[in-house]
Amino acid sequence: MAEFRMPSLGADMEHGKVVEWLVKPGDYVHKGDIVAAVDTDKTVMDIESFEEGVVAEFLVDLGDTVDVGTPIARITATPAELPPAPTPPVPQADAPSPKAAPPVRHLAHTLGVDVGRISGSGTDGEVTRADVERAAAAAPGTSAGPAPAVAPEAPAGPAEDTAHRVRSSPLARRLALELGVDLAGIPGTGPGGAVTEEDVLAAVPPRERAPQGTRADKPAAAPPSAVPATEPATPDLKAPAPPAPQPQLASHPGRKDAGGKAESLRQAIGALMSRSKKEIPHYYLSTTLDLAAAMAWMQAANQQRPVSSRLVPSALLLKATALAAREVPDMNGFFTRGAFQASSSVHLGVAVALRPGGLVAPALHDADTLTLDQLMDQLRDLVGRARAGRLQRAEMADPTITVTNLGDLGVESVYGVIYPPQVAMVGFGKVLEQPWAHHGMLGIRHAAIATLSADHRVSDGLRGGRFLARIDELLQKPGDL
Amino acid sequence: MKTTYREAMRAALRDAMQRDDRVFLMGEDVGRYGGSFAVSLGLLEEFGPERIRDTPLSESGFVGAGIGSALGGMRPVVEIMTVNFSLLALDQIINNAATLLHMSGGQFNVPIVIRMTTGAGRQLGAQHSHSLEGWYAHIPGLRILAPATLADARGMLWTALQDPDPVLIFEHGSLYNVAGELDDDAGAVDIDKAAVLRHGDGLTLVTYGGTLPMVLEAANRLAGEDIDADVIDLRTLRPLDAHTVVDSVARTHRAVVVDEGWRSGSISAEIAARICEQAFFDLDAPVERVCSLEVPVPYAKHLEQAALPSVERVMAAARRAVGANG
Numbered sequence: 023m024a025e026f027r028m029p030s031l032g033a034d035m036e037h038g039k040v041v042e043w044l045v046k047p048g049d050y051v052h053k054g055d056i057v058a059a060v061d062t063d064k065t066v067m068d069i070e071s072f073e074e075g076v077v078a079e080f081l082v083d084l085g086d087t088v089d090v091g092t093p094i095a096r097i098t099a100t101p102a103e104l105p106p107a108p109t110p111p112v113p114q115a116d117a118p119s120p121k122a123a124p125p126v127r128h129l130a131h132t133l134g135v136d137v138g139r140i141s142g143s144g145t146d147g148e149v150t151r152a153d154v155e156r157a158a159a160a161a162p163g164t165s166a167g168p169a170p171a172v173a174p175e176a177p178a179g180p181a182e183d184t185a186h187r188v189r190s191s192p193l194a195r196r197l198a199l200e201l202g203v204d205l206a207g208i209p210g211t212g213p214g215g216a217v218t219e220e221d222v223l224a225a226v227p228p229r230e231r232a233p234q235g236t237r238a239d240k241p242a243a244a245p246p247s248a249v250p251a252t253e254p255a256t257p258d259l260k261a262p263a264p265p266a267p268q269p270q271l272a273s274h275p276g277r278k279d280a281g282g283k284a285e286s287l288r289q290a291i292g293a294l295m296s297r298s299k300k301e302i303p304h305y306y307l308s309t310t311l312d313l314a315a316a317m318a319w320m321q322a323a324n325q326q327r328p329v330s331s332r333l334v335p336s337a338l339l340l341k342a343t344a345l346a347a348r349e350v351p352d353m354n355g356f357f358t359r360g361a362f363q364a365s366s367s368v369h370l371g372v373a374v375a376l377r378p379g380g381l382v383a384p385a386l387h388d389a390d391t392l393t394l395d396q397l398m399d400q401l402r403d404l405v406g407r408a409r410a411g412r413l414q415r416a417e418m419a420d421p422t423i424t425v426t427n428l429g430d431l432g433v434e435s436v437y438g439v440i441y442p443p444q445v446a447m448v449g450f451g452k453v454l455e456q457p458w459a460h461h462g463m464l465g466i467r468h469a470a471i472a473t474l475s476a477d478h479r480v481s482d483g484l485r486g487g488r489f490l491a492r493i494d495e496l497l498q499k500p501g502d503l
Numbered sequence: 504m505k506t507t508y509r510e511a512m513r514a515a516l517r518d519a520m521q522r523d524d525r526v527f528l529m530g531e532d533v534g535r536y537g538g539s540f541a542v543s544l545g546l547l548e549e550f551g552p553e554r555i556r557d558t559p560l561s562e563s564g565f566v567g568a569g570i571g572s573a574l575g576g577m578r579p580v581v582e583i584m585t586v587n588f589s590l591l592a593l594d595q596i597i598n599n600a601a602t603l604l605h606m607s608g609g610q611f612n613v614p615i616v617i618r619m620t621t622g623a624g625r626q627l628g629a630q631h632s633h634s635l636e637g638w639y640a641h642i643p644g645l646r647i648l649a650p651a652t653l654a655d656a657r658g659m660l661w662t663a664l665q666d667p668d669p670v671l672i673f674e675h676g677s678l679y680n681v682a683g684e685l686d687d688d689a690g691a692v693d694i695d696k697a698a699v700l701r702h703g704d705g706l707t708l709v710t711y712g713g714t715l716p717m718v719l720e721a722a723n724r725l726a727g728e729d730i731d732a733d734v735i736d737l738r739t740l741r742p743l744d745a746h747t748v749v750d751s752v753a754r755t756h757r758a759v760v761v762d763e764g765w766r767s768g769s770i771s772a773e774i775a776a777r778i779c780e781q782a783f784f785d786l787d788a789p790v791e792r793v794c795s796l797e798v799p800v801p802y803a804k805h806l807e808q809a810a811l812p813s814v815e816r817v818m819a820a821a822r823r824a825v826g827a828n829g
Contacts, residue, residue, distance in 0.1 A: 191786055218787050
């Protein structure tokens with residue numbers, strides 16, 4: 023028996039609204055199955071089950087907004103564990119009054135024991151205090167009689183849940199919530215077996231520690247998304263982009279809902295970015311990438327491809343960034359609780375502008391291992407779902423380094439604000455033809471300005487410079503990306 | 504310079520008398536006897552009987568007179584021999600000094616400073632050994648100070664005299680003979696902030712007044728067991744600077760509060776409650792408290808010591824908090 027609780031989809035999320043159930047009571051769910059869609063203040067996200075079993079019942083109604091951690095459904099191991107319908111309390115008036123003094127009856131009521139079902143050991147079979155206590159001890163919390171305030175058959179409240187009764191320190195609970203681990207499975211070493219901070223940290227390998235909610239960056243534009251099929255196959259090097267969504271901060275008049283959403287997203291972005299600027303000592307570097315080789319290679323590759331699967335420069339830039347992040351671990355990971363934890367995987371956050379305004383930066387998981395085609399596919403999918411509000415928790419929580427690309431908006435360079443608890447943000451500007459000196463000759467080449475905003479608590483300019491230089495080097499051999 | 508807590512107190516009094524001729528000292532035996540604890544020794548000769556006034560054994564009377572003189576524009580420093588005897592003046596302190604500003608609609612401040620000794624450990628028996636400063640810290644309208652260091656003994660009085668409202672200064676009897684170095688130019692100190700006297704990341708030890716030396720010693724010995732403690736001297740019991748405590752606990756995740764008062768309803772209870780209110784999700788262990796046993800302080804030495812907080816008890820609580828030795 024387990025309770026499915028409103029998950030935390032980021033450290034700054036306090037509550038969520040269930041907007042859709044994607045399963046129904048009686049359905050069998052596996053770990054990782056999507057069970058519901060939840061509206062946070064920012065976006066609608068699919069949430070997956072952490073349990074395997076049968077959905078027993080929903081504990082909240084559609085449209086209910088509940089705090090993080092509130093049980094929203096019960097999942098049982100087998101259908102047999104489905105609860106019987108709660109029985110209404112038996113009216114006392116109809117039952118022959120068992121012989122018991124009022125104080126004894128009061129005690130029975132308090133302990134949730136039905137006096138009528140106890141055989142009394144007192145004079146004339148009168149029920150005594152001892153009888154009641156024995157009955158209560160023998161059947162803890164099984165009563166069909168006058169229901170105590172929390173009858174076991176009543177839909178389980180938090181107090182009924184074993185997971186809820188895991189002895190643990192408040193810090194351990196907070197940490198478990200942030201890291202998305204279940205306290206119930208962690209052996210406790212504290213007083214009385216309480217789970218402590220140390221126990222939680224010991225149970226979660228550092229690389230699996232989900233960062234605390236990271237959502238928003240400065241107003242940024244979307245990376246290019248799917249190439250519309252109608253786009254003519256021009257040798258034009260400008261990335262074929264969909265009609266660029268202009269981030270709008272003003273809500274549409276007459277679209278209160280979207281306006282409210284944009285408003286709360288703006289506030290969330292503001293809060294997170296303020297925190298970033300307050301807490302993270304940023305340093306900034308920029309370099310101009312020589313994209314002659316990359317663009318030439320891409321044009322050649324695109325000539326072999328149908329329009330729908332053409333590459334765009336962003337794909338190459340993202341892949342090169344992911345590979346460089348793998349090689350320079352000080353750019354890739356999380357700074358939490360006063361220390362930096364490098365991540366062994368590269369989950370590349372991609373800033374996506376949302377139509378009503380604001381943005382999200384979900385992760386391309388293991389971007390360093392994707393082929394360019396896989397990367398393009400996943401990027402399209404991710405951008406589409408981000409705009410439709412169908413991102414998953416892991417995608418929101420996992421980015422280890424983030425990229426923002428404002429080239430589509432004609433911006434030449436962008437210096438981003440780091441998403442806490444990440445430690446680096448890479449910005450790409452527009453790919454331009456530029457006069458370029460090379461081996462004593464002047465020519466025209468494609469180039470773009472790459473910038474790095476990085477956390478000075480973790481690295482310094484030397485390491486940051488090497489990281490940008492690696493991106494440039496990797497782009498010189500586009501065939502290897 | 505080398506000095507003692509007693510001498511630092513005396514220097515503070517002398518300094519205040521010299522700087523402001525509205526300041527005078529009155530209390531039992533403050534003049535010809537030189538003070539029950541010799542704090543005012545020599546001041547009668549220096550400032551004369553007008554400003555160093557011996558009073559009858561009548562706490563309610565002379566504290567009331569002090570309140571009246573404060574209302575009349577003076578800056579009285581009233582000494583009460585021990586906090587136990589201050590109970591005779593509770594009506595004056597709580598019903599008059601603490602309330603007049605409010606009841607006069609802000610027209611009358613009561614700029615009085617009342618000094619008294621507090622605390623046990625010197626075999627003076629139950630009627631001279633209790634720590635009741637926590638009671639006074641319950642009262643709105645009073646400011647409660649507990650100087651525990653030479654710098655505070657030297658510096659709190661002048662700042663208290665600048666306060667337009669009543670200030671009570673509690674001097675732990677065991678501190679008077681504490682000797683140490685004090686800057687030659689030591690002067691007034693702030694009375695708003697707690698002080699972090701020792702830095703460590705493993706645990707927060709919170710205390711004030713007479714138990715501070717014990718807590719510092721416990722912290723030093725704990726360091727030998729790799730338990731590194733922040734030591735916070737509250738300094739002011741009302742208004743409490745919970746902020747400093749909470750900041751520390753947010754970093755260390757564990758707290759032990761040491762208070763010579765009785766556990767039930769003591770300042771330690773208030774500190775523990777504030778930690779739970781303001782740093783709950785930073786706690787990794789229950790807040791521990793080391794207080795006096797809930798008995799009238801015994802006269803017999805071994806019983807008295809057994810009833811009071813000790814280095815060993817502080818260390819045991821610290822080990823419990825960090826999960827060492829259970």
